[in-house]
Structures are given as structure tokens and as C-alpha cells.
Amino acid sequence: MQSRRQLLKTITTLSIGGLSQSVFAGSAGNQLTGLTDLLHTTTSPDEVAKDEAFWKKVAAYYQKGTDTINLEQGYWGKMALPVEAEYIRLTKKINQEMSWYARKYWAEDFKQVKHTVAAALGAEVNEIALTRNATESFVNLITQYKGLQKQDAVLWADVDYPSFQRMMQWLADEHSVEGIELSLPASGNKQDYIDAYANIFEKHPNLKLMLLTHTSNQHGLTLPVKEIAALAKSKGIDVICDCAQSWGLVNFQMDDLGVDWAVFNLHKWIGSPVGVGALYMRTGTLDRVSPFPGEAEGNESVQNRVHIATSDFASFLAVPDAIAFHFAIGGENKAERLRYLRSRWVSVANKLPNIEVLGAQDQDCASGMGGFRIKGQTTKEQVSALQQRLENEFAVFTVVRKDLASGCNIRVTPQVFTTPDEIDTFANALIAIDKAL
Ligand SMILES: Cc1ncc(COP(=O)(O)O)c(C=O)c1O
Structure with missing residues (x-):
């Protein structure tokens, strides 16, 4: 696999060099220049995963929702603010130029x-x-x-x-x-x-x-x-x-x-x-x-x-x-951070007598996404009631998944802007739920 720096260089060259032929001259890639502050070169992904100052910087590139602790980030991904800005700009430009752009430049840009x-x-x-x-x-x-x-x-x-x-x-x-x-x-x-x-x-x-x-x-x-x-x-x-x-x-x-x-x-x-x-x-x-x-x-x-x-x-x-934003954070840094956030609540849940953690038992099979349920409570009604409790009593938003052969479960998915404190609030909710059983 290419190093992160090599990959970012390739991608920056491709994006800046490529789309600049079109009416969108210099559009893609313009946002990249501000991202160098995210580049960590000396520390390992393992260390970066726990570097709260780094993740604070990353989080500043996202506009978070305000109402709940949203641990349902698996549906689709929030765009980072520079990507969102570029998407809005491109949408307006396309709506302005329409077929003149599409007929003349789209095929080349799409290829790029x-x-x-x-x-x-x-x-x-x-x-x-x-x-x-x-x-x-x-x-x-x-x-x-x-x-x-x-x-x-x-x-x-x-x-x-x-x-x-x-x-x-x-x-x-x-x-x-x-x-x-x-x-x-x-x-x-x-x-x-x-x-x-x-x-x-x-x-x-x-x-x-x-x-x-x-x-x-x-x-x-x-x-x-x-x-x-x-x-x-x-x-x-x-x-x-x-x-x-x-x-x-x-x-x-x-x-x-x-x-x-x-x-x-x-x-x-x-x-x-x-x-x-x-x-x-x-x-x-x-x-x-x-x-x-x-x-x-x-x-x-x-x-x-x-x-x-x-x-x-x-x-x-x-x-x-x-893609450039993703590689500015670093693919491995991101994966390790999300796994770290999962293990933060899973290590608590694994000690609770009434909670069953699903999926990966080792880090080899783990991602940042996880799943759990109350032991023996596998029906859609039971797991939906648990999801509602998390939402209403603890302001933690999750989602019910229904398709495992072993029964339903709650899926828990943090994002790069999720804080350890939010994960701890969720873990404390699990402790409270377990204790009340
Ligand atoms: C494992 C998996 N496969 C396929 C899909 C479908 O993806 P899309 O909505 O992009 O078609 C999803 C979406 O949630 C998914 O999680």
C-alpha cells in the first residue's frame, strides 16, 4: 500500500491537474491546501487514535447535529465542511452552465x-x-x-x-x-x-x-x-x-x-x-x-x-x-480512531452480566461500528424498546438491525467527530440499563 503522503500527493495531483481543464477551473483540490494541519507524520495510527488534540482539529471540519449523541453514523456519511462547500459551489455552477458544461467537459472530468x-x-x-x-x-x-x-x-x-x-x-x-x-x-x-x-x-x-x-x-x-x-x-x-x-x-x-x-x-x-x-x-x-x-x-x-x-x-x-480530505486525516488513523471509540464502550459492556456484545471478539474483525443487545432479548419489539430507552432516557441515538440469524440488535456507530465523553455517556447508559435488570 502506498504511504499516506504518497497517496495524498497522487490524489492532489490528479484532482487539481484534472478538473482544471473545465469551466470549474481549479475547483477540485482548492480545498486541500488548508488541510495540511491534519497531517500527522511522526506518530503511529495507534497513538493518533488517542490524540484528542488531533481529533478536535478534525471535528472542527464538521458541523455536528445538536439534539442527541448521534451514534447512528452508518446510514450515510457527513460531508466535511470543505467538501460540503465545494458540493454547494459545484451544484450552483452546474445549474448555471448546464448542457454547455455537460456536453463539452463532463466526459473528461468524469474520467478524471x-x-x-x-x-x-x-x-x-x-x-x-x-x-x-x-x-x-x-x-x-x-x-x-x-x-x-x-x-x-x-x-x-x-x-x-x-x-x-x-x-x-x-x-x-x-x-x-x-x-x-x-x-x-x-x-x-x-x-x-x-x-x-x-x-x-x-x-x-x-x-x-x-x-x-x-x-x-x-x-x-x-x-x-x-x-x-x-x-x-x-x-x-x-x-x-x-x-x-x-x-x-x-x-x-x-x-x-x-x-x-x-x-x-x-x-x-x-x-x-x-x-x-x-x-x-x-x-x-x-x-x-x-x-x-x-x-x-x-x-x-x-x-x-x-x-x-x-x-x-x-x-x-x-x-x-x-477523497483528499479522507487521506488528509489518514485512512489508518481514521480506522484506528473509530475502533478505539468502539473498544471504549465494548470494554465496559463486556463486563456487564446482562449485555451481549455482537460481532468481533478480536481487533482483527473489529471496525468502529458495533452491535449489542440485552441477553436473551432478541425480538424486534424488545430491541426497539431498548433503542427507544436509549434515545428518550439518555439522549443517545442508535438504530435497530433485524437481520442476524441470532436475532435483532442495536447498532452503534461513532464518527471521527464523536468524542470519548459521548462514548462514555453511552457506556454509562449501558451500566444503568444493566443494573436495572
Ligand atoms: C453493507 C452494506 N451494503 C450495501 C449497502 C447499500 O449501499 P447503497 O445505499 O450505497 O447502495 C449498505 C448501505 O447501508 C451497506 O451497509
Whole structure:
């Protein structure tokens, strides 16, 4: 992986150098100059994670909501103020220039944005297509996938994004192949999850395609994708990796995952405006997925696997600023900080007799997102009542997730501007709830 400084330099060069051809001369990248104060060069991410002065500086780049302690930051990502300002400026400019801009400059600028995304992911530009969200990327992959025969099976897991699970079931039905849902352990360590996948691969030698979620939207579990994908590859199973919740929450580049196909959005943890996704297909793997209906044949670039049509121009154009801001904080610094905030409440919760922490039992599988419930209380009604209690009695906002095989849970997601004091307020709420049981 390139160092943070190298990456930031690449991205700054791409964004400033690229879009300056257009009417938006000098737009993307202009915000970067003020960000140098965020760059920490001498300390390790481990140390940065606990450096409150650093995170105070980061927090000053965001406008926080005021009403509650919002620990539901997994829905979509708040734009940093420089990104928000650029997005507003671009929106106005697009509305002013309209087709004159779009007809003359958009195609080149769009290509340049794609270069920036590819550089950030450590991918070749022909391996990246931009989409409007992760769902669009995923739907295109599964509906255009050519590999299924009658005797095959497709696999998904309870930790996968619920609508993607339903789409995998649809795919199985559509092709009259076997659809298999794997129930992963409610909590576990890296080896537990590798073993669970190894066992299901052994049990179903007819598996042909699987969905593998890097970071689960249910409880933040981050699977050892590289190991599981390598095992799948050795069995001839195609893997679609869902990185919608992981990119930016966890720090990685494509080589760290070792998957052929992956779907992303940038509007969660990369902090772009809403409406930007990406599809990754490794060079040499396009022949198993047809071009988008009516698009030109050819396996040179993944771009002909999607057709995004008229989209939010300004959202895409603000992406280089969002990526630059992300790398100014530092991908690993951010991931470590968020894991630190999770472990701050999880270490308390693990000692409480009536609280069950879900997902990662070790740091290898942890992200900043976490999940918990009261032991034995797994129904939607019970967990919703707990969410309401947190909100109404303790002013802590969280969300109920309903799709784990073990039952419902509360998802807890801080952001880079969440303070340790806010996490402690939440942990104290857990202590009070546990004591009252
Ligand atoms: C794990 C996971 N996959 C997929 C998605 C869908 O992302 P999008 O809304 O960008 O399509 C989400 C969104 O919450 C998610 O958390």
C-alpha cells in the first residue's frame, strides 16, 4: 500500500491537474491546501487514535447535529465542511452552465474523477466504474453474471446487507439454482469466521457464486476477506465483495482483499455527497459478466458493465475533495480512531452480566461500528424498546438491525467527530440499563 503522503500527493495531483481543464477551473483540490494541519507524520495510527488534540482539529471540519449523541453514523456519511462547500459551489455552477458544461467537459472530468477513485483504491482505472451507489453496482453484477448452470448454488450470509440477501435469493430463483444462506456465529474471532466459510464450502461443492460482505451493516463485523476469498477461489467460487460499509471505515486497498469483484459507495465513510458508488472488476475477469444491456461488447474496461445515465454531476465532481480530505486525516488513523471509540464502550459492556456484545471478539474483525443487545432479548419489539430507552432516557441515538440469524440488535456507530465523553455517556447508559435488570 502506498504511504499516506504518497497517496495524498497522487490524489492532489490528479484532482487539481484534472478538473482544471473545465469551466470549474481549479475547483477540485482548492480545498486541500488548508488541510495540511491534519497531517500527522511522526506518530503511529495507534497513538493518533488517542490524540484528542488531533481529533478536535478534525471535528472542527464538521458541523455536528445538536439534539442527541448521534451514534447512528452508518446510514450515510457527513460531508466535511470543505467538501460540503465545494458540493454547494459545484451544484450552483452546474445549474448555471448546464448542457454547455455537460456536453463539452463532463466526459473528461468524469474520467478524471474515476482516476482519483482508482488511485485511492490502488486499482487500475479500467478496473473501476463509477455508479450512483453500491446497490447499483451489485445489481449490475448479479443480473449480468453469466456463470450459473442448473446444478450450481449461490451463497450469502446473515451478516450481509438485507436487500442484497434478498437479491441473492432472487438470483437463485431466477436461474433455478440452489440458494444457501450461511448463519455466522453471533460473535467470534477471525478463525471462527474463516472456519464457518470453509465448512460451508466443503458441504456444498456446487457453489459457484457468493456474496461476501467486508463490513456488516448489522454489527460492524469485518470479515477476513483475503483468507475467505482465497479459499473460495481455490474451489472455483466467484466472489462479489460488498465494501459499501467498509471503505473508509476500515483502511485497505484492493490488493489487501484479493477479490476479483467488489462494490462500493463513497457516500458513507469516504464522505462524498450522496449519490456516488463504484464497481471494481479485476483485469481479466470481465468475461463472466455481460456488458450492460445495449452497451458495446469488450473486456477492456469495466465501464461498459454499467450505465448511470443522468446523475448528480456535482456529487461526482466533489469526490476528489472528499477523497483528499479522507487521506488528509489518514485512512489508518481514521480506522484506528473509530475502533478505539468502539473498544471504549465494548470494554465496559463486556463486563456487564446482562449485555451481549455482537460481532468481533478480536481487533482483527473489529471496525468502529458495533452491535449489542440485552441477553436473551432478541425480538424486534424488545430491541426497539431498548433503542427507544436509549434515545428518550439518555439522549443517545442508535438504530435497530433485524437481520442476524441470532436475532435483532442495536447498532452503534461513532464518527471521527464523536468524542470519548459521548462514548462514555453511552457506556454509562449501558451500566444503568444493566443494573436495572
Ligand atoms: C453493507 C452494506 N451494503 C450495501 C449497502 C447499500 O449501499 P447503497 O445505499 O450505497 O447502495 C449498505 C448501505 O447501508 C451497506 O451497509
